[in-house]
Amino acid sequence: MNIKSNLAHSSVILKGHVNRYAFLGLLISVGSILIASCIVSYQLTGSVNLAGFIQAQRSNPAIWILDLTPFMFVYWGQAFCYGLVNKAESLLVDKTKELLNISGNLELKLKYESNHDSLTNLPNNRLLNEKIRLAIEQLGSQGELAVIVIKINDLNYNFSSFNANNIVKQFAEKLKSILIDPYMLKASLGINMVARLQSDEFAILMPRLKKDLDINELLIHLLTLLNNNLMVDGISINVTSTVGAAIYPVHGEEDDVLVNHAIIAVYQARKGNKSYAIYSPEMEEDLIQNRMVMNELQRSIENKDLKIYYQPIVELANGQIVGAESSARFEHPELGLLSAEKFMPLIEGTNLIHNLTTLMLKQVIKQLAAWHDAGHKIFVSVNLSVHHELPELIEKLLNDYEIAPQFLKLEFTERACLTEQMVTKEVFDRLSAMGIKLCIDDFCSESSSFIQLTNFPIENIKIEKSFVLKIAKDVKKAKIVEAIVKLAQTLGWEPLADGIADQNALEKLRDLGCLYGQGLYFSRAVNVAEFTSLLKK
Known part of the structure; x- marks a missing residue:
């Protein structure tokens, strides 16, 4: 001009x-x-x-x-x-x-x-889709490309926003370094690309796969490369991820279809408690059903239709019911009454779990107050995930219903405790200072460090069900339970055995010095009316 x-x-x-x-x-x-x-x-x-x-x-x-x-x-x-x-x-x-x-x-x-993504400066899904379309045009009907989606597990729920952003940036840098890994370079003849899809989801585009490449081997290698701790405020954080893959042209011939199918594979892997999955058409049916379950669960929470079931916790020395473990259920119009095991994996890391936790705590503490008013001075345990607002919520509910803190026991999995230790320590210290008892659920189900767990103000541990079920027949399992009980006694923790199914298991646990237990031998999880009847016996 x-x-x-x-x-x-x-x-x-x-x-x-x-x-x-x-x-x-x-x-x-x-x-x-x-x-x-x-x-x-x-x-x-x-x-x-x-x-x-x-x-x-x-x-x-x-x-x-x-x-x-x-x-x-x-x-x-x-x-x-x-x-x-x-x-x-x-x-x-x-x-x-x-x-x-x-x-x-x-x-x-x-x-x-x-x-590009403003936080990580990585390409976003718009540029990713553009590059996928370009790669498909260049490939034509010859060759394959892979779209791999990586999801950081429980990022938004287990970490504060500042630490979450810090982890996302470190994770992005890790993914960029993975692109130049020798194995990854050999696996694709094109130029690999990493993008950020949303808060906790990333994608890798491998535009021209090597012939006869084993996709399972590729994903396992990718997970191995990702299996490194990240540092937040000088503390080593164990960040895990789930991977899903979709291959052109087998799993789709359009950019958005391939990305969507890779995301579906991720959620299918999470549902099956697996670290990775490769897309298959059958996953679509599961996804539709999962969405139906989540929609109905959301409706149930909004309408306060959540049902709480209680399983007795018994003092093994005398057989008296001293407490109850609470668990959530909800009525699905087509699938019937669904237990927490069916829907909890679907909502982990979503805002829905916050709403579920709030409603469940309200109902449990309200019912606990009713039992106390009737003269049944038992405690109730609730299995939760760690988050910052938990102490304030519980303190308010205990005050509203005039319940002493020692009658509420909170259970946390080992994985939840060790995911972000700094936040967990802060929350646990606040809860313990209130007088609430803290318990490690499914103790020894993860490859955790006893030393790390001793940093938390824990009073109880629940021995994992798979050990207890075989305690009377499997010598190795019995030895493991014995070691756990002795360890708990040494550390001042009260052991509770989950999954007591018969008299033999009960007697064995008594002999080992286990204080409390629960399982089908005493009662399955029942509704409020049935549990109240058990208390009256």
């Missing part, structure tokens, strides 16, 4: 103008000439007339000089405007060029921001 030539016409018009000060000077100079000529005419002829005026003009040098001043003012006015217009034109050209440069940079910036 030639800016100067576009301004030429306007410049010519402006240059033809004369400023008002030039006109004022011109009027003053003409007036001065007339007055001076009249005065000289009077001096020469004794009167002011045309002949004297002409004689004055011819004979007086001073008037000659005055006669030049109008031309001087006209020239000055014209020259001033001409120079001013030239300067304005120059400034306008420079400013226009500057604005064009700024707008050009802004356009590039806007284009970059529309295609």
Whole structure:
């Protein structure tokens, strides 16, 4: 664009103008000439007339000089405007060029921001889809490409927003380094790409897979590379992830279809407690059913239709019911009464679990107050996930229903305790200071460190059901339970055995010194009315 030539016409018009000060000077100079000529005419002829005026003009040098001043003012006015217009034109050209440069940079910036994630600077799903389409065009019907989705487990629920962002950025850097891993470079003949889809989901595009590549082996290798702790505020955090893959053209021939199928594979893997999955058409049916379950659960929570079941916790020495473990159920119109095992994996890491936790705690503490009013001074345990607002919520509910804190026991899995130890320690300390008893659920079900668990104010541990079920027949399992009971006694923890199914298991646990137990031998989980009947026996 030639800016100067576009301004030429306007410049010519402006240059033809004369400023008002030039006109004022011109009027003053003409007036001065007339007055001076009249005065000289009077001096020469004794009167002011045309002949004297002409004689004055011819004979007086001073008037000659005055006669030049109008031309001087006209020239000055014209020259001033001409120079001013030239300067304005120059400034306008420079400013226009500057604005064009700024707008050009802004356009590039806007284009970059529309295609990249602001937190990690990775390509976003828009750019990912564009690259997938381009890769498909280049492949045609020859060759395969892979879309791999990686989801950080329990990111939004287990971490504060600041730490979550910190982890996301570190995780993004880790994924970028994985792209240049020798195995990953050999697996794809094209240029691999990593993108961020949403808060806790990333994707890797491998545009031209090597022939006869084992996708299972690829995903296992990817998980191995991702299996490194991340640092947050100087503390090592164990961040796990789940991976799902979709392959072109087997699992789809369009960009959005491939990404969606890879996401479905991730959720199918999470549902099956697996670390990875490869898409298959059957997963669609499960996804539809899962959505139906989540929708009905949300409706049930909103309508406060959640049902709480209670399983007795017995003091093994005398067989007395001393407490109850609570668990959530809800009625699905097509699938019937669903237990927590059916729907909890679907809502982990979502906002729905917060609503479920709040409603469940309200119902449990309200029922506990009713039992206490009836003279049944038992405790109730609730299995929860760790989050910042938990102490305030529980304190309010205990005050509202006038329940002493020692009658509420909170159970947490080992994995939940060790996911973000700093937050867990803070929450546990606050709960313990309130007088609430804390329990580790399914103790020894994870490969956790006893040393790490001793950092928390724990009072109880629940021995994992799979050990207890075989305690009377499997010598190794019995030895493990014995070691856990002795460890608990050494650390001042009260052991509780889950899954007591017969008299033999009960007697074995008594002999080992286990204090409490629960299982089908005493009772299955029952509704409020049935549990109240058990308390009255």
